[in-house]
Amino acid sequence: MGEGCVREELRTLFLFESLSDEQLDILCANGHIATFEPGPVCTEGEPATCFYVMIEGELVMTMKSGGIDIETNRTSMRGVYCGAWSAYIPGEQPVYEASVRVTKPSRFFVLDAKAYADFMRTEFPMAVHLLEGHKVGGLRRRQIIGQREKLLALGQLSAGLTHQLNNPAAATARAVADLRDRVSKMRHKLAMLGDGHVPPAALRELVSIQDRVAEQIAKHKAQDLTALEASDREEQIGEWLEERGITSAWDYAPTFVDAGLDIDWFEGVAASLDDVDATASFMSAIGWLRYTIETELLMNQIAEASKRISALLAGAKQYSQMDRAPYQSADIHELLHSTLMMFGDRIGKEGKGVRLVKDWDKSLPELACYPGDLNQVWTNIIDNAIQAMNGEGTLTVRTGRDGDLVRVEICDDGPGIPADIIERIFTPFFTTKAFGEGTGLGLDLAWRIVVEKHSGDLRVQSEPGNTRFIVLLPLEAPAPEDLPAPA
Numbered sequence: 370m371g372e373g374c375v376r377e378e379l380r381t382l383f384l385f386e387s388l389s390d391e392q393l394d395i396l397c398a399n400g401h402i403a404t405f406e407p408g409p410v411c412t413e414g415e416p417a418t419c420f421y422v423m424i425e426g427e428l429v430m431t432m433k434s435g436g437i438d439i440e441t442n443r444t445s446m447r448g449v450y451c452g453a454w455s456a457y458i459p460g461e462q463p464v465y466e467a468s469v470r471v472t473k474p475s476r477f478f479v480l481d482a483k484a485y486a487d488f489m490r491t492e493f494p495m496a497v498h499l500l501e502g503h504k505v506g507g508l509r510r511r512q513i514i515g516q517r518e519k520l521l522a523l524g525q526l527s528a529g530l531t532h533q534l535n536n537p538a539a540a541t542a543r544a545v546a547d548l549r550d551r552v553s554k555m556r557h558k559l560a561m562l563g564d565g566h567v568p569p570a571a572l573r574e575l576v577s578i579q580d581r582v583a584e585q586i587a588k589h590k591a592q593d594l595t596a597l598e599a600s601d602r603e604e605q606i607g608e609w610l611e612e613r614g615i616t617s618a619w620d621y622a623p624t625f626v627d628a629g630l631d632i633d634w635f636e637g638v639a640a641s642l643d644d645v646d647a648t649a650s651f652m653s654a655i656g657w658l659r660y661t662i663e664t665e666l667l668m669n670q671i672a673e674a675s676k677r678i679s680a681l682l683a684g685a686k687q688y689s690q691m692d693r694a695p696y697q698s699a700d701i702h703e704l705l706h707s708t709l710m711m712f713g714d715r716i717g718k719e720g721k722g723v724r725l726v727k728d729w730d731k732s733l734p735e736l737a738c739y740p741g742d743l744n745q746v747w748t749n750i751i752d753n754a755i756q757a758m759n760g761e762g763t764l765t766v767r768t769g770r771d772g773d774l775v776r777v778e779i780c781d782d783g784p785g786i787p788a789d790i791i792e793r794i795f796t797p798f799f800t801t802k803a804f805g806e807g808t809g810l811g812l813d814l815a816w817r818i819v820v821e822k823h824s825g826d827l828r829v830q831s832e833p834g835n836t837r838f839i840v841l842l843p844l845e846a847p848a849p850e851d852l853p854a855p856a
Contacts, residue, residue, distance in 0.1 A: 399484040424478060455500075736844055778839050782834050
């Protein structure tokens, strides 16, 4: 327990100098004096069990940032305190908010956290209420502002990406259109380039064949072939071409399979050249067909990449709502889609990660709401669901009507929320995550956005394998001028 303390020594410390004899006697009866050799006194993130006041010595205070201990204070001042200083706040187990070590033998007055909390509530009830409000309110404000700043940063990033990538994406699309036109003209030039080796009739037929295959590829979508089926088709085409004296037939085959061509198509090409020098014309046709197909496939890839860039930018812009009014009419499904897109590879990838199931009622009308805030609600709930499933499982997002309200359900098949804590999950700062991994404000923020800002409701139902968060929204949320003043 260490040595006992006396009121006269405690009164020499600025923290206790104004206390009465009775109050000092209470502290001495519940606390003790301890001497710490150089080394740790308390560690950040661990349960805060004691309140420490330094009588003599030197302490160093550090806090982690990016996994590195950052020194925030070093002092020899008598009376400085650390540890469970906020233990008077009811309902939560306090943790040490910083690590403290001493650099030389140091004496501390040590008080058990519960005894300290009881002393504060009994002797200074008004001060406890003021300090509690200051701490909880300050933390909430900092977290809310921090989350909002992150959203604004995302919006600024989206705006910058839109400005810098939209132009090259549009330029790529224009280049594809120009390239298609020039390749088409190049093919028709072929009819004018007969050098005597390929009869004119064969040239005209070759141009016609190339036009048809180019048109087919422009409309063609990759066939649903397994790797084995694609390999079989390549082998068939390769053998067929090789039998007709086509050199490098096996190099040509994969390109023709990618274009969706088969043996029947080649039989038709061969038949159309029967009336001319078949061997020479057919060999020329195959070479030019390969060239045409590869060019068209590359143009398709460029076009698809451009569409993807534009879609990603549109989704990021929709998610951030940076260039839109805070209160506006919005399609609930567009908001959900843009939020899901922001999770990238974490959901929706076939065969790995979290499988996404969408059960959406597309007949729902648009809502008058705060889209940017609702996107934060979806983000917090979906992120919690993914973490609950440990990155493996099924995420179901369902929409529908519930009387005059729009109902959005976000469900996961994770282990569920224990019955003894489910009533507390919307409480500020309550979190089941490890220290430093969660603030305990995500669901509190979601609740305030849905209930206070939209006049809706947010509920949770959970059992192992089926946890669902239910968001109920009116068709028209209160406009900004109708919102109550924040508490």
